[in-house]
Every structure is written in structure tokens, then in C-alpha cells.
Amino acid sequence: MDRDKAWTVEAVAERLGVTPRTLHYYEEKGLIPEVPRTPGGHRVYDEDTIERIEHILRLKEALGYSLQEIRSILDTEDRLKTYRTRIAEGQEPEHNVEMLADAVRLLENVVRHIDEKMTRLAAMREQYSDRLARIRARLQREEAAHRAVDASNGESE
Amino acid sequence: MDRDKAWTVEAVAERLGVTPRTLHYYEEKGLIPEVPRTPGGHRVYDEDTIERIEHILRLKEALGYSLQEIRSILDTEDRLKTYRTRIAEGQEPEHNVEMLADAVRLLENVVRHIDEKMTRLAAMREQYSDRLARIRARLQREEAAHRAVDASNGESE
DNA sequence: CCATAACCTAACGTTGACGTTAGTTTCCGA
DNA sequence: TCGGAAACTAACGTCAACGTTAGGTTATGG
Structure with a gap:
């Protein structure tokens, strides 16, 4: 290529x-x-x-x-x-054992870091999507109420 | 409490x-x-x-x-x-419909942001844990070889 | 009640990760 | 070949998110 x-x-x-x-x-x-x-x-x-x-x-x-x-x-x-x-x-x-051991330690830290991050993200994602669902539902109802008001206003003219 | x-x-x-x-x-x-x-x-x-x-x-x-x-x-x-x-x-x-609509938009962005982040994190996690597994295996072998050398050195004394 | 540890405000300092500008040089398509 | 677009280096500027220091005030345990 x-x-x-x-x-x-x-x-x-x-x-x-x-x-x-x-x-x-x-x-x-x-x-x-x-x-x-x-x-x-x-x-x-x-x-x-x-x-x-x-x-x-x-x-x-x-x-x-x-x-x-x-x-x-x-x-x-x-x-x-x-x-x-x-x-x-x-x-x-040479020094391969120490070098590899160092690498393992560092990569373990990276993977652990990623795992912690994903755990926190998952919790926040749940929290926010729940909240979002509830607000969407609330918005649906408010919009319906709003349209009802508009309709009755239209009738009265 | x-x-x-x-x-x-x-x-x-x-x-x-x-x-x-x-x-x-x-x-x-x-x-x-x-x-x-x-x-x-x-x-x-x-x-x-x-x-x-x-x-x-x-x-x-x-x-x-x-x-x-x-x-x-x-x-x-x-x-x-x-x-x-x-x-x-x-x-x-008052202004509840606009307010709720704004909130929905913002929360949608947050959730989308979280999802994107989690996707990328998942990819990186896989990459790094694969790599880690390979290096761990390599380290095992190196350590075994190292111990073998030590042992034969011990014998020769 | 008093020493000293903790707190306050105000202001200037720092650090990382670039942005921006200036003056010069190189690239490249008509 | 040549003129404008793009690159170069060097240096100073910026911005967020605090850190640090100074000089004074408040809280609290023995």
C-alpha cells in the first residue's frame, strides 16, 4: 500500500x-x-x-x-x-528479566487505570441515562399539556 | 444519621x-x-x-x-x-418546555460523551491486556531460563 | 485563658500544553 | 523560473487550575 x-x-x-x-x-x-x-x-x-x-x-x-x-x-x-x-x-x-518485570508493572498500572475509569464511567452513564429518561418523560407530558393549551386558545379565537 | x-x-x-x-x-x-x-x-x-x-x-x-x-x-x-x-x-x-428541552439536549451530550469514552477505553483495555498477557508469558520463560543458569552456576561451584 | 493550630483574604507565582508572532527559507505548480 | 503558499526556528504569550506566601484573625484543648 x-x-x-x-x-x-x-x-x-x-x-x-x-x-x-x-x-x-x-x-x-x-x-x-x-x-x-x-x-x-x-x-x-x-x-x-x-x-x-x-x-x-x-x-x-x-x-x-x-x-x-x-x-x-x-x-x-x-x-x-x-x-x-x-x-x-x-x-x-541482557537485563531482560528486570526490563520485562518493569514493563509488566507499568502495563498493569495502565490496565488498572483503564478499569477504574471504566467502572466510574459505567456508574455515571447509568446515573445520567436514568435521569435523562425521566426528564424525557416529563418533557413529553409538558409538551402534551402545552399543545392542549394551544388548541383551546385556537378554539376561542 | x-x-x-x-x-x-x-x-x-x-x-x-x-x-x-x-x-x-x-x-x-x-x-x-x-x-x-x-x-x-x-x-x-x-x-x-x-x-x-x-x-x-x-x-x-x-x-x-x-x-x-x-x-x-x-x-x-x-x-x-x-x-x-x-x-x-x-x-x-413557566418556560418549562424550553428548559426541559435544553436539559435533555445537554444530558444527551453527556451520555454520548460517556459512551464514546467507554468505547475507546474498551478498545485500549483490550490492546493493553493482550499485550500484558504476552509479556507476562515472556517473563515467565525468561525467569525460568534465569533460574536454570543460576542452578548450573551453583552446581559448578 | 492562652498558645498554637487552623482559618481567612488578597495577591502574586507556577506549570503544562500549546497559541501566536516575526523574520526567514523552501516548495511547487502555472 | 518565479511568486505565492507552506515550512522553518526562536521566542514570547496565554489560559486553566490551582500553588504559595504574607499578614492578620479565629477556634480550641490543656
């Missing part, structure tokens, strides 16, 4: 619903690796980087993590990726 | 896991009504207010709303409450 299509900042920004400044900022803060440049110095984004940014935005918007927290999550994920490629290359990386 | 227990700022702050400054700030921004005072001017919180603040914190932390957005949600809920008490007092409030 066109996974190796070259994207400009503006194109990426529009696709992701952010501004170029945000993309620069994420690069500046090390959330994405330094983006390759044209000879003239313009950034050229590839699909992998864009998906990484989408991931960042999900962590931010859905989970409410700060960019710092996101960075440490991404760092862990990057370490796991390095580990996997080393394995795939037939190497036997 | 002791629903009419009097709480000091610090007690409330500790119970809710925030600072006194936050409580003052919410009052200043009109998220909670002016808190009653002792003759000397110290704030005295009651259970209702504390629960309102808990509600605010949930809207903020779980749903990610800004304090401004929360304010408009609370305003709508307050209008509904006023409406209910008017009805309970046998009055027939």
Missing part, C-alpha cells in the same frame, strides 16, 4: 485534528523521534510516526494522561520493541 | 483528596454555592455540599470536563432541581 507515503506537517495536523505546533511540540518533548527532513529542512512524516501520534492522542484524550506520563509509557513500549527485534535477530538481550 | 455534621475545610479536603485551595477555588468560580460561615468567618461544609464537590471531581477526573463545562452541567442540574421543587410545591413553573 502507500504506507510509505510522505506527509507534510499540515497534512498530518489536519488528518489528526491538531495543529502543526502540537506536532512540533511532541517532537520537542521526545514523544516522537526526530522527524526526517527534506534537504531544505521541512519535516516528512511517515505512517508509523502518524500512528504513534494517534496513539499519543488516545492516551491523552481517552485516558487523561499527561505528556510526561505518556512519555514513560512510550519509553516502556519502545524498550519492549527493541527487545523483540533483538530476539528476532537471534540475540539474547 | 450525621448528615448535618459540620466539616472544616481541611477535613473536607482530606476526605476528598484535594487541597483547601481547590475548595475555595470552586466556590470562587461558582461551582458550589457560597459556603456558610461561623461567626468568625470560617467555612462550614455540610454533607450536601461535599457530595456536590465529589460530583464535580468525578465530572472532572472521569469525564475530563473543564470547570467551565462542569459549571454549565451543574447549572442545568440545578435548574432541574428548582423545577422539581416548584412542582412539589404545587406550582406550575
Whole structure:
């Protein structure tokens, strides 16, 4: 496919619903690796980087993590990726047990965080949808009453 | 019960896991009504207010709303409450149809917002727990290998 | 009753996550 | 090839949501 299509900042920004400044900022803060440049110095984004940014935005918007927290999550994920490629290359990386244990701890925290969030959301969703149902019913009745008044007004003219 | 227990700022702050400054700030921004005072001017919180603040914190932390957005949600809920008490007092409030229609719209938005959030969270939860399971398995194997090395080292001594 | 812990207001400070502007340089389609 | 659109860097600005400090007042347990 066109996974190796070259994207400009503006194109990426529009696709992701952010501004170029945000993309620069994420690069500046090390959330994405330094983006390759044209000879003239313009950034050229590839699909992998864009998906990484989408991931960042999900962590931010859905989970409410700060960019710092996101960075440490991404760092862990990057370490796991390095580990996997080393394995795939037939190497036997060192410090793997500690590294994996760290990763497990962090991912457990993320999953727990998500679970807590979903639990709270479910409770609030129930509360609000119940309330909404009751108000809708109330509105139906009020509208009926309103129409009745209009009708009798119409008759009297 | 002791629903009419009097709480000091610090007690409330500790119970809710925030600072006194936050409580003052919410009052200043009109998220909670002016808190009653002792003759000397110290704030005295009651259970209702504390629960309102808990509600605010949930809207903020779980749903990610800004304090401004929360304010408009609370305003709508307050209008509904006023409406209910008017009805309970046998009055027939005016502008009820528009008011209820507005409330329905706002609550629909809230519920939709929650649903979108839960959908995204569910997807991320699956992604992360799958990943976690794989890394746990990998860690098991690494630990086994590690123990095997230790054991043979022990033998050779 | 008094020491000291807790509270008050007012005001300025901080931090994260970008927005904005300025001055310059590069890209690219007619 | 060339002119306007788009990108670049650097730096300062902004805004929400509190944090912090100062200087003074009130509450309360021994």
C-alpha cells in the first residue's frame, strides 16, 4: 500500500485534528523521534510516526494522561520493541528479566487505570441515562399539556 | 444519621483528596454555592455540599470536563432541581418546555460523551491486556531460563 | 485563658500544553 | 523560473487550575 507515503506537517495536523505546533511540540518533548527532513529542512512524516501520534492522542484524550506520563509509557513500549527485534535477530538481550518485570508493572498500572475509569464511567452513564429518561418523560407530558393549551386558545379565537 | 455534621475545610479536603485551595477555588468560580460561615468567618461544609464537590471531581477526573463545562452541567442540574421543587410545591413553573428541552439536549451530550469514552477505553483495555498477557508469558520463560543458569552456576561451584 | 493550630483574604507565582508572532527559507505548480 | 503558499526556528504569550506566601484573625484543648 502507500504506507510509505510522505506527509507534510499540515497534512498530518489536519488528518489528526491538531495543529502543526502540537506536532512540533511532541517532537520537542521526545514523544516522537526526530522527524526526517527534506534537504531544505521541512519535516516528512511517515505512517508509523502518524500512528504513534494517534496513539499519543488516545492516551491523552481517552485516558487523561499527561505528556510526561505518556512519555514513560512510550519509553516502556519502545524498550519492549527493541527487545523483540533483538530476539528476532537471534540475540539474547541482557537485563531482560528486570526490563520485562518493569514493563509488566507499568502495563498493569495502565490496565488498572483503564478499569477504574471504566467502572466510574459505567456508574455515571447509568446515573445520567436514568435521569435523562425521566426528564424525557416529563418533557413529553409538558409538551402534551402545552399543545392542549394551544388548541383551546385556537378554539376561542 | 450525621448528615448535618459540620466539616472544616481541611477535613473536607482530606476526605476528598484535594487541597483547601481547590475548595475555595470552586466556590470562587461558582461551582458550589457560597459556603456558610461561623461567626468568625470560617467555612462550614455540610454533607450536601461535599457530595456536590465529589460530583464535580468525578465530572472532572472521569469525564475530563473543564470547570467551565462542569459549571454549565451543574447549572442545568440545578435548574432541574428548582423545577422539581416548584412542582412539589404545587406550582406550575413557566418556560418549562424550553428548559426541559435544553436539559435533555445537554444530558444527551453527556451520555454520548460517556459512551464514546467507554468505547475507546474498551478498545485500549483490550490492546493493553493482550499485550500484558504476552509479556507476562515472556517473563515467565525468561525467569525460568534465569533460574536454570543460576542452578548450573551453583552446581559448578 | 492562652498558645498554637487552623482559618481567612488578597495577591502574586507556577506549570503544562500549546497559541501566536516575526523574520526567514523552501516548495511547487502555472 | 518565479511568486505565492507552506515550512522553518526562536521566542514570547496565554489560559486553566490551582500553588504559595504574607499578614492578620479565629477556634480550641490543656
